[in-house]
């Protein structure tokens with residue numbers, strides 16, 4: 001495979017755009033949490049650009065790799081999937097990037113998030129990672145993509161083996177695997193892990209988890225004091241900043257705003273429908289989330305696959321074991337890695353807790369995992385909660401697959417159904 | 423009080439006018455390039471039939487893919503609600519509606535009040551839609567309206583894929599060129615069967631409750647209606663004018679809305 005040559009022209013342009021968005025937000029502020037969100041996304045990318053210019057080491061890391069280890073070692077992180085998708089969304093480069101992936105022999109049936117990543121990395125459009133860490137949570141596309149990025153940059157890599165279940169034995173194995181990852185990072189950076197620092201980072205992460213749980217409970221109130229766009233912001237902040245003080249800042253601001261609204265007994269917009277959102281919504285259309293809430297009065301009150309944390313037991317003296325437990329408590333990994341019963345029960349329990357009247361399942365058409373779960377989740381919600389589920393076929397990154405207008409049309413019909421069921 | 427429902431579909435525009443709950447005018451026209459122009463034309467024809475003028479209408483509700491372009495409608499509703507309301511007026515005992523239009527097929531579970539309990543749609547592949555049937559008619563070199571009758575002569579259903587329109591087309595070509603060729607009627611029955619398998623699979627996902635009705639342009643095809651019955655192993659009712667059900671539902675909603683004003 002030919003090695004990629006770094007060309008940061010586009011990345012710089014994306015950072016400029018993120019900067020203008022942030023400045024625009026400062027001039028026309030909405031909420032404190034919104035402001036923090038845009039600042040963090042800008043800072044994440046700026047830091048990468050800066051690191052690349054200064055020759056500081058950058059780690060490419062895939063979905064479900066615990067950020068905490070990179071953060072504790074002060075390594076500049078580049079998220080493989082999210083980093084590429086974010087850039088492509090900001091610059092609207094879908095066609096170009098997906099055509100590149102096609103040119104590399106990637107079939108259109110493959111996960112579009114990973115095709116996007118392949119297109120971006122193979123053209124050298126993001127800062128070059130000095131080394132790559134990845135794992136097979138949550139799918140085989142993740143497994144192959146890590147290898148792809150490693151090879152395309154000719155960089156060393158480490159594959160983290162995450163066990164399937166979370167028995168004590170397997171958690172111990174996973175903690176050992178995390179130890180191996182630390183050894184790899186130490187070798188690449190020439191620095192030793194400061195274990196006290198890691199303990200502090202994990203403790204910070206646990207604090208943030210507590211806030212996320214509070215948010216989950218606040219969302220379940222009637223009316224729900226939540227903004228629909230939190231669904232997308234939550235995914236990006238957790239994946240890019242999980243375990244950092246920045247994430248704590250963001251979630252604290254979200255929680256405090258929610259508490260304020262709850263005290264006033266209100267939601268951001270008059271609430272007509274309470275809807276559960278399942279899986280990752282179209283990242284190219286935040287407008288749809290806002291429109292649902294502002295114009296249709298549909299609040300996304302529950303998000304079982306991305307915001308419903310399982311119980312995470314912290315052992316302050318054993319940071320690696322604690323992180324291993326966190327990976328299994330994290331909602332996306334917990335529900336997506338299987339067995340499918342976990343996803344079904346998370347959706348059912350969440351619908352009951354939040355009094356959802358219906359659910360919207362974002363069916364990413366190139367995602368075998370997500371699509372395979374549609375039927376059991378839909379049946380579970382119908383049989384155990386008695387609510388309907390709308391299946392929205394779409395692509396997370398590419399608006400040409402199913403356009404925004406078509407998505408809105410389906411949602412509108414679904415809300416009419418919910419109206420009639422009242 | 424006269425009200426109108428307009429259904430602007432991708433291929434045809436349908437209008438129903440109700441006066442004191444009775445259908446007094448209806449029309450079906452090929453959709454115009456401009457949804458609004460087509461809707462106005464179809465409405466004029468239905469108004470003429472009813473002996474009414476536009477100014478007599480108290481409420482107009484538009485539905486269908488082009489509904490948002492009908493600026494003279496007071497309200498827009500999606501096809502789901504309109505189909506449910508429409509079939510409830512025609513056949514109140516129907517609890518499952520299968521609507522097969524030009525570009526999509528939808529299955530709706532309906533309650534006693536004519537409200538939607540659940541629904542599921544299929545619009546990402548031509549298989550299972552009117553567009554698929556139209557392309558198959560071209561392939562078979564047979565006018566579309568004759569396909570239904572012809573298929574009733576079939577001895578058996580030829581094997582045709584239900585998963586993908588492209589595969590189905592290749593299979594049909596191979597049936598035609600086989601030596602000896604598969605009888606035309608069997609191939610057409612196979613085509614209907616492939617659509618029916620797909621749509622019934624969809625219906626089963628939300629549960630099929632009797633009575634069952636079939637609507638949309640494709641419901642006029644008797645052969646297709648028969649294989650749907652065979653696949654469901656249940657009786658399926660096709661209303662007299664299956665194309666106008668959504669427009670009728672829109673008119674009913676207009677009536678209810680008028681009452682609220």
Ligand code: SF4
Nearest residue numbers: 111139141367368369
């Ligand atoms: S969208 Fe599906 S295929 Fe793609 S990374 Fe996520 S789980 Fe894997």
